[in-house]
Amino acid sequence: MDTQWVRLARDSSLMSLGDTLPAPLDRLSADAQRLWLWGASQPIYRMAWAAEMDWSPEELARMYTERKAHRASLGDMPLVVLPRTVSVPADSLERERQALMADLAALSTRGRLEYARASGHNIHIEEPELVVRAIKAVVSSAQGRTAPSRRYSFFFNSLSCSAMKARIWSAMSSSLVHCS
Numbered sequence: 001m002d003t004q005w006v007r008l009a010r011d012s013s014l015m016s017l018g019d020t021l022p023a024p025l026d027r028l029s030a031d032a033q034r035l036w037l038w039g040a041s042q043p044i045y046r047m048a049w050a051a052e053m054d055w056s057p058e059e060l061a062r063m064y065t066e067r068k069a070h071r072a073s074l075g076d077m078p079l080v081v082l083p084r085t086v087s088v089p090a091d092s093l094e095r096e097r098q099a100l101m102a103d104l105a106a107l108s109t110r111g112r113l114e115y116a117r118a119s120g121h122n123i124h125i126e127e128p129e130l131v132v133r134a135i136k137a138v139v140s141s142a143q144g145r146t147a148p149s150r151r152y153s154f155f156f157n158s159l160s161c162s163a164m165k166a167r168i169w170s171a172m173s174s175s176l177v178h179c180s
Helices: 005-013 030-040 044-055 055-070 092-105 128-143 162-171
Strands: 079-081 111-114
Touching: 005 111, 030 044, 055 092, 079 092, 092 111
Parallel strands: 079 111
Antiparallel strands: none
């Protein structure tokens, strides 16, 4: 193992979020907050966080260019991409992010973007009604498809809150949702 990673793991044990989570994570249930704080105290969490923060605009542009060259397609699968609120004025990173989100929505002929009104990274916490509405729209649209497969997956960035999953489940009521 790289000595830099070993040093980071050792040093990361000194880093802590404290006893409380910052907004909007403070909206999670007490159990979910305790679990989040425990996870954040683990050295592997800090190593992953550090690796995620170690990026450059050039690397982002390279990844985008590579994905454009090697296109994947979701065909006519219903798709809603929920990006965080648009920053104004948009800097170069924000413009890159917006282009990437549009590119994700373009993976399906039925893909669309729906920007959050007032959310950062944690849309499922800050605007859960938007997430539920998007899921309902995708399921409703998918039920009208004539595709042979009736299995649908939803991918959420940072969605681990059991309360949110319960909200989604109750909102979907009679619809079967497979979470991957």
